[in-house]
Amino acid sequence: GAVVSQHPSRVICKSGTSVKIECRSLDFQATTMFWYRQFPKQSLMLMATSNEGSKATYEQGVEKDKFLINHASLTLSTLTVTSAHPEDSSFYICSARDPPGSGGTGELFFGEGSRLTVL
Amino acid sequence: SQELEQSPQSLIVQEGKNLTINCTSSKTLYGLYWYKQKYGEGLIFLMMLQKGGEEKSHEKITAKLDEKKQQSSLHITASQPSHAGIYLCGADGTGTASKLTFGTGTRLQVTL
Numbered sequence: 001g002a003v004v005s006q007h008p009s010r011v012i013c014k015s016g017t018s019v020k021i022e023c024r025s026l027d028f029q030a031t032t033m034f035w036y037r038q039f040p041k042q043s044l045m046l047m048a049t050s051n052e053g054s055k056a057t058y059e060q061g062v063e064k065d066k067f068l069i070n071h072a073s074l075t076l077s078t079l080t081v082t083s084a085h086p087e088d089s090s091f092y093i094c095s096a097r098d099p100p101g102s103g104g105t106g107e108l109f110f111g112e113g114s115r116l117t118v119l
Numbered sequence: 120s121q122e123l124e125q126s127p128q129s130l131i132v133q134e135g136k137n138l139t140i141n142c143t144s145s146k147t148l149y150g151l152y153w154y155k156q157k158y159g160e161g162l163i164f165l166m167m168l169q170k171g172g173e174e175k176s177h178e179k180i181t182a183k184l185d186e187k188k189q190q191s192s193l194h195i196t197a198s199q200p201s202h203a204g205i206y207l208c209g210a211d212g213t214g215t216a217s218k219l220t221f222g223t224g225t226r227l228q229v230t231l
Contacts, residue, residue, distance in 0.1 A: 032217060034217065034218055034219075036221075041226075042223075042224070043207060043221045043222060043223050043224045044207065044209075044219075044221040045221070046218065046219070046220065049218060091159060093161065093162070095217075095219075096217075097215075097216060097217040106216060108152070108164075108216060108217060108219070110154075110161055110162045110164075111161060112160070112161040113159075113160065113161045113162075115159060
């Protein structure tokens with residue numbers, strides 16, 4: 001079945017460096033993907049909507065320059081945490097919907113998540 | 120904006136006992152998703168409810184969406200250690216079945 005895959009699953013970086021997280025739809029094309037963030041012992045918070053071929057839509061309070069989103073193809077969205085700091089340490093999860101029609105199931109899939117630790 | 124509140128926030132039950140987790144929305148839901156999550160891992164899809172009054176079951180887990188489509192409950196029968204984890208409800212508030220607002224989460228522990 002359709003799957004959404006994230007890479008890397010875990011990443012540790014030094015403060016000040018940038019980290020890129022990939023989100024891929026493996027069996028379907030996704031014009032829209034979603035990025036969520038989860039702090040320890042908290043729920044998932046939507047960060048932004050990634051739109052293929054256009055700018056991402058960020059939720060209120062999310063810094064566009066800190067969290068760069070690129071959706072260059074119909075199967076790949078990337079989230080880059082720029083100049084990462086310890087407070088950016090979190091669990092990042094993406095999701096995409098297998099669009100109904102043309103054989104799509106309409107199901108919503110989540111990636112496995114990526115744990116970022118900034119030292 | 121839509122808000123989802125889950126109760127209880129945490130729950131400790133003895134193996135074999137039944138339990139219920141509630142999810143209340145501030146607005147009418149187009150769809151309500153239930154997920155389970157182990158700490159630090161991805162989401163495991165449990166069920167999705169769309170119609171008012173709908174009820175779905177999978178193994179020992181039953182989820183219901185009330186008639187007004189603003190509250191859902193998740194019921195686990197005869198809990199097992201494998202049921203332990205964080206349960207999250209996610210609301211589709213736009214009818215697109217894609218962007219979700221998540222509830223506050225319920226942490227379940229099952230003791231032997």
